[in-house]
Amino acid sequence: MAKDKKNRRPRAETPKGFRDYFGADVTERKAMLDTIAEVYHRYGYDPLETSAVETLEALGKYLPDVDRPHAGVFAWQEEEDGDWLALRYDLTAPLARVAAQFRNDLPFPYRRYAMGPVWRNEKPGPGRFRQFYQCDADTVGSASVAADAEICAMLADTLEAVGIPRGDYIVRVNNRKVLNGVMEVAGILDPADSDKFEHERGIVLRAIDKLDRLGEDGVRALLGEGRTDESGDFTEGAGLSGDQVEVVLSFVNACKSPVTESEDSAECEDCPEAGSWGSLEGTSSNPSQGLVLQRLKQLVVGSAVGNEGVTELMAIADLLAAQGYGPDRIVIDPSVVRGLGYYTGPVYEAELTFEITDEKGRPRQFGSVAGGGRYDDLVKRFTGQEVPATGVSIGVDRLLAALRAKGRAGGTMQGPVIVTVMDRDRMADYQAMVGELRAAGIRAEVYLGNPKNFGNQLKYADRRNSPVAIIQGSDEAERGVVQIKDLVLGAKIAESASLEEWKAQPAQFEAARGDLVAEVRRLLTRDGG
Incomplete structure (x- = not known):
């Protein structure tokens, strides 16, 4: 008895003469x-x-x-x-x-x-x-x-x-x-x-x-x-x-x-x-x-x-x-x-x-x-x-x-503000932050991948062309503050900064939790967002 042929997988390709838009x-x-x-x-x-x-x-x-x-x-x-x-x-x-x-x-x-x-x-x-x-x-x-x-x-x-x-x-x-x-x-x-x-x-x-x-x-x-x-x-x-x-x-x-x-x-x-x-x-x-x-x-x-x-x-x-x-x-x-x-x-x-x-x-x-x-x-x-x-x-x-x-279009699209996840059991707090940003008309999202590796979260923000990342661990939560990482400035510094300048992290600063929306808006206004 002949074996049944396995179902052929469909080819993941756009039909000829068509294209996808991102x-x-x-x-x-x-x-x-x-x-x-x-x-x-x-x-x-x-x-x-x-x-x-x-x-x-x-x-x-x-x-x-x-x-x-x-x-x-x-x-x-x-x-x-x-x-x-x-x-x-x-x-x-x-x-x-x-x-x-x-x-x-x-x-x-x-x-x-x-x-x-x-x-x-x-x-x-x-x-x-x-x-x-x-x-x-x-x-x-x-x-x-x-x-x-x-x-x-x-x-x-x-x-x-x-x-x-x-x-x-x-x-x-x-x-x-x-x-x-x-x-x-x-x-x-x-x-x-x-x-x-x-x-x-x-x-x-x-x-x-x-x-x-x-x-x-x-x-x-x-x-x-x-x-x-x-x-x-x-x-x-x-x-x-x-x-x-x-x-x-x-x-x-x-x-x-x-x-x-x-x-x-x-x-x-x-x-x-x-x-x-x-x-x-x-x-x-x-x-x-x-x-x-x-x-x-x-x-x-x-x-x-x-x-x-x-x-x-x-x-x-x-x-x-x-x-x-x-x-x-x-x-x-x-x-x-x-x-x-x-x-x-x-x-x-x-x-x-x-x-x-x-x-x-x-x-x-x-x-x-x-x-x-x-x-x-x-x-x-x-x-x-x-x-x-x-x-x-x-x-x-x-x-x-x-x-x-003519160079009048074709630039990269600015991504959303990324609220990173430091503690899995505090997801409600992170959702509250992103909710405040959205209510203020700011495009934002919570990182929904595996939060185990924080470096991967920042890599994700880079791939999304995000201008800002928000960081709050348990220590910041107890003190009522957040860390705001200016990813645009960070990218510029990375191009030519010395080791000492890099360690000083001028692109990351601390702000009161209640000032989150105002500080993010200030950065986005500077970048034209």
């Missing part, structure tokens, strides 16, 4: 979310929490991978009714469902913000996880581009509020209608048949979205016959002709190509005036926003939707200028298209412009930390009626990583 990671993220919420609240947005699970039908087919519309989500089928459910891949699709479901109860325009984890069943990589936090703000029910301009202004304010100074970020704005106009001019969008060339347009969209990673040559290849990467994998191209490729690239490079003499002297009667978004003269490497809009208008001649998009960008520029948001913070940039398929108008992206060092020690810019846009058709899927909407999503984990790269 102490400082969690507290820093909460502090950031609180700061962002304050900005959103100041702009009049209300909080909303939705379920992490939605029906697959409600989520829709809007992930960038159009060839596998549902492959990017974690989904399962219910046994009882056969319905398909999935973890939300963003916070916008659930909002569309809420806006439709509670349309008779909500005030419209409805302003809401939401924060929480989202899940995408994508191939993980360095810094790319399958679960990550997003922080969204949206306005549902307003067709005015003033709502889009306000989102851009709020995004700039949010970045500065969390610690990204002006000059280290830029908010880039574009309009999908302009891109549609360019594709109409290029012959790959037929206004009479929206399904025609849909496959090609999807490839164009994804190619432009990869401009910062692949460069112009890589995008050119994807617009044409296709591209083979360094690993030998081939990506299908859109199959555009040479002339069509040049039209698309002229759109993408509208804010990068040098200013010509004819453009410099040309007038754009609808474009923002000098003094709002910069001088119309511009420079050879950074044309003014007025000239960018002028070039876009020239590129979409003959396209009604393209002209509508340029007009909307002009209005956004004027609205932002009126509020004091100039091109030092927010710019028109045709290279911004956003990967999700539900955007219908203005789109925007926040990019951090400072340099960091990658895994191989090479300098590179940090890149995008937030993005969004207008999605007027998303709620319509549920109601049959057009409900305009626009919003932005901030990648919280990436934003935290940026702050750490």
